[in-house]
Amino acid sequence: xxxxxxxxxxxxxxxxxxxxxxxxxxxxxxxxxxxxxxxxxxxxxxxxxxxxxxxxxxxxxxxxxxxxxxxxxxxxxxxxxxxxxxxxxxxxxxxxxxxxxxxxxxxxxxxxxxxxxxxxxxxxxxxxxxxxxxxxxxxxxxxxxxxxxxxxxxxxxxxxxxxxxxxxxxxxxxxxxxxxxxxxxxxxxxxxxxxxxxxxxxxxxxxxxxxxxxxxxxxxxxxxxxxxxxxxxxxxxxxxxxxxxxxxxxxxxxxxxxxxxxxxxxxxxxxxxxxxxxxxxxxxxxxxxxxxxxxxxxxxxx
Amino acid sequence: xxxxxxxxxxxxxxxxxxxxxxxxxxxxxxxxxxxxxxxxxxxxxxxxxxxxxxxxxxxxxxxxxxxxxxxxxxxxxxxxxxxxxxxxxxxxxxxxxxxxxxxxxxxxxxxxxxxxxxxxxxxxxxxxxxxxxxxxxxxxxxxxxxxxxxxxxxxxxxxxxxxxxxxxxxxxxxxxxxxxxxxxxxxxxxxxxxxxxxxxxxxxxxxxxxxxxxxxxxxxxxxxxxxxxxxxxxxxxxxxxxxxxxxxxxxxxxxxxxxxxxxxxxxxxxxxxxxxxxxxxxxxxxxxxxxxxxxxxxxxxxxxxxxxxxxxxxxxxxxxx
Numbered sequence: 001x002x003x004x005x006x007x008x009x010x011x012x013x014x015x016x017x018x019x020x021x022x023x024x025x026x027x028x029x030x031x032x033x034x035x036x037x038x039x040x041x042x043x044x045x046x047x048x049x050x051x052x053x054x055x056x057x058x059x060x061x062x063x064x065x066x067x068x069x070x071x072x073x074x075x076x077x078x079x080x081x082x083x084x085x086x087x088x089x090x091x092x093x094x095x096x097x098x099x100x101x102x103x104x105x106x107x108x109x110x111x112x113x114x115x116x117x118x119x120x121x122x123x124x125x126x127x128x129x130x131x132x133x134x135x136x137x138x139x140x141x142x143x144x145x146x147x148x149x150x151x152x153x154x155x156x157x158x159x160x161x162x163x164x165x166x167x168x169x170x171x172x173x174x175x176x177x178x179x180x181x182x183x184x185x186x187x188x189x190x191x192x193x194x195x196x197x198x199x200x201x202x203x204x205x206x207x208x209x210x211x212x213x214x215x216x217x218x219x220x221x222x223x224x225x226x227x228x229x230x231x232x233x234x235x236x237x238x239x240x241x242x243x244x245x246x247x248x249x250x251x252x253x254x255x256x257x258x259x260x261x262x263x264x265x266x267x268x269x270x271x272x273x274x275x276x277x278x279x280x281x282x283x284x285x286x287x288x289x290x291x292x293x294x295x296x297x298x299x300x301x302x
Numbered sequence: 303x304x305x306x307x308x309x310x311x312x313x314x315x316x317x318x319x320x321x322x323x324x325x326x327x328x329x330x331x332x333x334x335x336x337x338x339x340x341x342x343x344x345x346x347x348x349x350x351x352x353x354x355x356x357x358x359x360x361x362x363x364x365x366x367x368x369x370x371x372x373x374x375x376x377x378x379x380x381x382x383x384x385x386x387x388x389x390x391x392x393x394x395x396x397x398x399x400x401x402x403x404x405x406x407x408x409x410x411x412x413x414x415x416x417x418x419x420x421x422x423x424x425x426x427x428x429x430x431x432x433x434x435x436x437x438x439x440x441x442x443x444x445x446x447x448x449x450x451x452x453x454x455x456x457x458x459x460x461x462x463x464x465x466x467x468x469x470x471x472x473x474x475x476x477x478x479x480x481x482x483x484x485x486x487x488x489x490x491x492x493x494x495x496x497x498x499x500x501x502x503x504x505x506x507x508x509x510x511x512x513x514x515x516x517x518x519x520x521x522x523x524x525x526x527x528x529x530x531x532x533x534x535x536x537x538x539x540x541x542x543x544x545x546x547x548x549x550x551x552x553x554x555x556x557x558x559x560x561x562x563x564x565x566x567x568x569x570x571x572x573x574x575x576x577x578x579x580x581x582x583x584x585x586x587x588x589x590x591x592x593x594x595x596x597x598x599x600x601x602x603x604x605x606x607x608x609x610x611x612x613x614x615x616x617x618x619x620x621x622x623x
Contacts, residue, residue, distance in 0.1 A: 033399040035406075097594055104601075108337050108398050112537060113597050115339060115402075119534050120590025126583035234530075238410060241403045276418040283407035290396055290404065 002149045005267035011156045011225060013263020014163035017256035019218040019236060020243035021170055022211030028187040028250030029207045030102070032110040036093060037215060037240060039121040041233030044086040044216025045223040046125055049136065051078035068154040070137040071224060079220045083213035090212030091205060093117060099204075118234065125230035133227040136220075159221045166217060167256050170210070174252060179206055187250050238279060239266065242286040248296030257297060261285070304444055311447035313563060314556070318451075318458045319516045321555035323536050325465050325548060326508030332546040332607070333469060334501040335481035337398050340389075340405030341509060341536045343412035344382045346528035348510025349517035350416065351381035353429045356518070363429075364422050371435055375514045382510020383503045385412075390502035395495055409533060416525040428524030432517050454515055458552070461508060466548050468504075477501055531586060535562070538593045546607030553604060562589065 023037045055074035065072050097117060101110045143151035174180035179202070185193040186203045194200050215233070222232055243262045247254025262282050269281040289296060323345060330336040352374035359366035369377075393404045416423045423429065435453055439446040468474050479487040480494045488494055517523045535558065543554020565588055569581035596603065 033402055097598070100598055108335070108402075109597060109601065111337060111399055111402050112541070113594055115534065115537065116590045116593035116597075119531065120587045120594070123583040123586035123590065127580050127587065130580060131583075238403075238407050241407075245400070245403075277414055280411045280414055283404075283411055286407060287392065287404060290400055291392065294396065294400070 009264030009267030017259020254298030343409030348513030386506025544603030
């Protein structure tokens with residue numbers, strides 16, 4: 001057994017963690033398990049793909065990939081715009097569906113609705129783009145050795161770095177900024193937060209924007225290192241929930257730690273028992289956490 | 303004209319098999335408030351159990367016991383019920399949304415097992431040659447469909463009467479009491495987790511039965527039949543019909559399956575053959591939007607839950623002696 005699974009698991013885990021941050025925030029602040037989160041990941045990837053293609057078509061000269069990476073600057077610009085678009089999509093969903101149900105105060109009905117919306121969202125992608133996988137770039141990447149028999153591609157390294165930056169930024173936002181503190185207050189006690197004058201509606205809007213943007217980032221990373229499919233996000237849903245619950249609902253460091261654990265466990269599992277049961281590994285982890293410590297590693301609330 | 307009757311019978315057989323799944327989900331969600339997103343998994347367990355018990359022996363995989371179809375259906379209920387019991391024992395004490403996530407994971411895992419254990423389930427190729435009821439009539443499609451409709455109709459009726467009686471029994475009232483206020487039910491000496499487990503097992507058994515009914519009507523099963531879209535269809539049926547109401551479960555199944563078939567016809571008429579895969583995706587979008595609209599506009603569904611109380615309460619205020 002080589003140690004290559006560590007590198008693969010780390011990259012996969014970083015993406016899972018990024019997705020799980022958005023999930024854990026919406027879970028703790030809006031108080032429902034949002035099944036559409038996986039599909040926001042797919043939509044983010046497709047937004048980026050469409051925007052990057054448009055930018056590419058508008059340019060007259062040939063594009064060179066950036067440095068050692070497989071993608072050019074249009075993907076970077078498109079990714080940033082797509083993060084905004086995905087955030088807006090999440091806001092739109094909240095406006096037409098979740099917000100209205102929330103006012104009736106039944107969290108489980110919101111889960112049912114999100115389950116339906118999730119299927120509609122990814123079927124819409126399938127309708128527009130078919131279920132054929134597609135790619136940001138057809139450039140081949142040479143993986144270079146980093147020691148101990150582990151090889152990693154420049155793209156993967158870049159994704160790891162980007163995930164790190166986003167996590168630190170999220171942590172700072174939640175601990176140092178006014179809106180971040182407001183978000184944590186609403187997550188702990190919405191009624192009390194309202195009493196002390198926190199604008200709960202604004203907190204909810206911010207949560208959706210951030211959740212959508214991070215989902216998009218995870219989608220772009222997944223698209224760059226694996227492929228883009230309408231089901232890419234939905235297939236990630238179980239690892240996302242496993243990561244969020246493993247880390248403790250509402251905890252950003254927990255989500256990223258949970259993501260890394262799930263990612264590395266999956267890669268190790270693939271190496272030990274084959275890729276067929278990959279999706280079941282996250283599920284086993286999830287069950288184990290729920291049975292042993294339902295609050296997760298960093299969580300406080302049951 | 304005869305074609306139309308034949309199609310009508312074929313349509314109703316499928317719709318009623320969904321109605322049985324809906325009745326199962328109604329016990330779990332409608333009566334007890336258990337949010338099961340793994341419906342497809344329990345349907346799959348039933349279908350595969352019955353297929354293994356009743357098919358002729360096959361060299362490439364385990365089983366093929368050539369038992370009668372009835373034995374297969376009973377086996378399906380036991381298999382799916384057992385599976386639900388295992389899942390329930392582990393997960394029912396968790397919060398409702400955790401139950402949703404774990405049942406979702408169970409369904410994914412069951413589909414993975416169906417796909418990858420070639421020696422048990424035939425893997426991606428599925429299981430064929432599942433004996434069909436009234437196979438002797440297969441030469442005459444009309445008689446075949448009608449006979450099957452009669453059979454599935456009787457099975458649905460038995461299931462309906464059984465769950466309806468259960469819902470009106472003291473047992474059913476305990477389920478609703480737990481759904482409405484767990485602490486109050488526990489204070490009256492009812493063990494919520496035990497009742498939840500019973501409801502979950504019973505619902506799972508009905509789902510397994512429906513899976514077996516479908517498998518024997520079609521004669522062939524494959525892992526692709528049991529994807530999350532199936533779970534979603536069943537949820538749409540129950541919500542449209544009115545959760546908590548057994549009539550609603552049956553009506554919802556027929557209505558939604560009717561809409562599904564109609565949009566299917568429309569799609570195949572509008573889109574050219576090479577675009578059919580896309581059209582199917584659009585069909586799912588339509589059902590998803592419909593579910594969301596019903597939840598927003600008419601959360602009770604078509605029929606909605608009716609108040610079910612003890613007959614002593616209806617008779618008057620006097621308590622039974």
